[in-house]
Amino acid sequence: MAREFARVGVVGLGTMGAGIVEVFARGGIEVVAVEVDEASATHGRETLEASTQRAVDRSKMAADDREALLGRVRVTTNLDDLADVDLVVEAVPERLELKAEVFAALSKVCGPDTIFASNTSSLSITELSVRTERPHQVVGMHFFNPAPVQALVEVVRTVVTDPEVLADVTDLAVRLGKSPVVCGDRAGFIANNLLFTYLNQAVGMFESHYAGREDLDAAMRYGCGYPMGPLALMDLIGLDTAYEILDTMYRQSRNQRHAPAPILKQMITAGLLGRKSGRGFYTYAAPGSPEVVADSLTPPPPGQEGGDQRTVQRVGVVGTGTMATGIAEVFAKSGYDVVVRARTEAKGEGVVAGIRKSLEKAVVKGKLSESARDETLARVRPTTTFDDLADCDLVVEAVAEDLEVKQAVFGALDDVVKAGAILATTTSSLPVVECAAATQRPDDVIGMHFFNPASVMKLVEIVSPITTAPDVTSTVRAVTAKIGKHPVLCGDRAGFIVNALLFPYLNDATAMLEANYATADDIDSAMKNGCGLPMGPFALLDVVGLDVSLAIERSLYMEFRVPGFAPAPLLEHLVTAGRLGRKTGQGFRDYQKK
Numbered sequence: 393m394a395r396e397f398a399r400v401g402v403v404g405l406g407t408m409g410a411g412i413v414e415v416f417a418r419g420g421i422e423v424v425a426v427e428v429d430e431a432s433a434t435h436g437r438e439t440l441e442a443s444t445q446r447a448v449d450r451s452k453m454a455a456d457d458r459e460a461l462l463g464r465v466r467v468t469t470n471l472d473d474l475a476d477v478d479l480v481v482e483a484v485p486e487r488l489e490l491k492a493e494v495f496a497a498l499s500k501v502c503g504p505d506t507i508f509a510s511n512t513s514s515l516s517i518t519e520l521s522v523r524t525e526r527p528h529q530v531v532g533m534h535f536f537n538p539a540p541v542q543a544l545v546e547v548v549r550t551v552v553t554d555p556e557v558l559a560d561v562t563d564l565a566v567r568l569g570k571s572p573v574v575c576g577d578r579a580g581f582i583a584n585n586l587l588f589t590y591l592n593q594a595v596g597m598f599e600s601h602y603a604g605r606e607d608l609d610a611a612m613r614y615g616c617g618y619p620m621g622p623l624a625l626m627d628l629i630g631l632d633t634a635y636e637i638l639d640t641m642y643r644q645s646r647n648q649r650h651a652p653a654p655i656l657k658q659m660i661t662a663g664l665l666g667r668k669s670g671r672g673f674y675t676y677a678a679p680g681s682p683e684v685v686a687d688s689l690t691p692p693p694p695g696q697e698g699g700d701q702r703t704v705q706r707v708g709v710v711g712t713g714t715m716a717t718g719i720a721e722v723f724a725k726s727g728y729d730v731v732v733r734a735r736t737e738a739k740g741e742g743v744v745a746g747i748r749k750s751l752e753k754a755v756v757k758g759k760l761s762e763s764a765r766d767e768t769l770a771r772v773r774p775t776t777t778f779d780d781l782a783d784c785d786l787v788v789e790a791v792a793e794d795l796e797v798k799q800a801v802f803g804a805l806d807d808v809v810k811a812g813a814i815l816a817t818t819t820s821s822l823p824v825v826e827c828a829a830a831t832q833r834p835d836d837v838i839g840m841h842f843f844n845p846a847s848v849m850k851l852v853e854i855v856s857p858i859t860t861a862p863d864v865t866s867t868v869r870a871v872t873a874k875i876g877k878h879p880v881l882c883g884d885r886a887g888f889i890v891n892a893l894l895f896p897y898l899n900d901a902t903a904m905l906e907a908n909y910a911t912a913d914d915i916d917s918a919m920k921n922g923c924g925l926p927m928g929p930f931a932l933l934d935v936v937g938l939d940v941s942l943a944i945e946r947s948l949y950m951e952f953r954v955p956g957f958a959p960a961p962l963l964e965h966l967v968t969a970g971r972l973g974r975k976t977g978q979g980f981r982d983y984q985k986k
């Protein structure tokens with residue numbers, strides 16, 4: 393029989409505590425809330441009243457229900473009032489000594505069966521539990537802000553937590569309409585541990601001038617569908633808060649990836665704390681304002697960067713696969729004449745057929761007129777010779793992901809294409825400079841990394857190795873905007889921006905699963921519900937393909953030699969066993985055979 397939880401206590405009625413009280417009271421549970429003094433108690437009560445009034449104003453709660461809810465909450469300043477509660481959640485400030493004192497006092501007040509839960513974001517539940525006389529009855533109950541809205545609750549077990557206590561608390565969270573996940577006692581738990589490691593890496597990229605803040609943020613929003621880019625999110629969280637969390641994680645793990653990027657400390661010391669101070673990575677209209685205003689780091693819109701630009705009218709595409717076909721379609725749709733170089737006539741016709749099929753779909757959906765379809769198709773000319781690319785202003789190579797094959801293509805282009813033309817590769821993992829080195833004109837060579845399907849995905853990573861001429865980069869940035877894509881600039885390093893940030897995170901999640909820290913379902917749920925990501929890491933790995941993911945992780949590891957980038961053995965084993973994800977029907981999960 394699951395425990396009843398007729399009455400619970402909440403200690404600390406600040407940002408989180410007030411929200412947690414509301415969650416319990418909404419669920420029909422009597423709540424005794426304890427604050428440190430009358431002023432804080434009044435403030436906490438007012439927070440609760442205002443939040444529930446907003447729910448009534450938005451027709452999300454009936455006025456009667458609000459009255460009943462408030463009637464279930466008693467706010468006091470006396471810890472003794474918690475004598476007969478079944479569960480206490482503490483949400484006092486994030487200081488171990490303070491929390492330990494609260495638990496020590498509660499140990500004397502509460503009955504022997506009362507469960508103690510901490511809402512700490514980063515302190516050790518184990519350390520807190522041993523400061524009570526009932527370690528087996530202590531868990532973490534980590535709510536997310538704002539607690540009444542966010543579905544995720546991380547229920548944290550220690551090595552001595554009674555399994556029944558864990559089950560009862562998890563069950564309670566479900567009854568309160570939350571999506572609880574269970575995990576062990578590690579700094580950052582699931583969501584913050586994975587999130588902050590990724591955020592810290594993004595800050596490091598910014599710090600080393602690998603990519604600009606707008607480009608880092610746009611890359612993750614357009615490339616991965618994240619609700620916010622990493623630096624905008626850091627500003628929202630607060631750089632001081634992020635620093636504390638990373639620092640705690642580092643002290644526990646000694647993992648270099650958790651060591652706060654040095655620039656964080658400098659920004660905090662300079663008072664650049666993020667939105668709350670009006671300046672962090674971005675500048676805001678006022679302290680606390682979400683409105684970003686332009687500052688000295690704001691880049692000009694694509695095409696308006698001034699300086700020299702080359703003229704691009706005729707575009708060549710080399711290759712006949714998925715990417716080549718999509719890229720040719722995108723350019724032709726935007727009014728460029730496109731010459732597609734195929735190895736055989738049949739393959740060339742295949743590209744035209746592929747584009748026709750895609751355009752036809754758009755016509756059926758009413759998104760494209762028949763005349764626009766015909767005009768677009770008329771702009772695409774397949775050929776089997778490199779000579780026909782001679783007068784192209786820009787050539788995009790999209791052949792097999794094999795360096796020798798690509799270098800042969802660049803050698804051939806170098807022989808025939810007119811001087812001053814831009815030569816681009818759409819490689820997703822090879823060094824662009826290797827393509828540049830295969831020509832006598834390395835300054836004209838650049839990377840244009842499109843995402844699949846090219847006709848749909850908005851992001852293009854523009855990769856400039858040290859050899860690329862500045863006017864080539866600015867021309868390609870402007871052309872990318874002209875074809876309706878979002879250009880981001882970055883250096884020529886493995887993974888560019890998106891893969892370099894995404895795959896180490898996926899690898900961290902795999903290592904977490906491998907360590908039996910939490911289940912795949914719970915890790916996926918934490919990242920979806922806690923961080924608003926479109927998919928959890930294992931759902932995504934299964935879609936991408938585990939073999940493809942392993943290859944990307946290996947290339948990142950070989951480039952950076954960061955120990956944390958070494959692919960988790962679990963991924964290697966799944967690939968060896970032929971479990972490659974959705975495409976083979978089995979990966980981290982099993983799928984129904986089609």
Ligand SMILES: NC(=O)c1ccc[n+]([C@@H]2O[C@H](COP(=O)([O-])OP(=O)(O)OC[C@H]3O[C@@H](n4cnc5c(N)ncnc54)[C@H](O)[C@@H]3O)[C@@H](O)[C@H]2O)c1
Pocket residue numbers: 403404405406407408409426427428432482483484485486487494511512513514534535536537
């Ligand atoms: N803010 C977040 O996004 C977030 C999310 C999840 C968890 N947390 C964690 O929740 C806890 C609370 O954070 P917060 O943001 O609500 O802080 P807060 O400063 O808004 O609230 C803390 C409250 O505790 C009260 N308090 C202090 N000492 C007390 C005592 N001895 N007895 C009773 N009340 C006392 C304070 O008066 C204050 O109202 C922290 O451990 C934090 O790490 C915060």
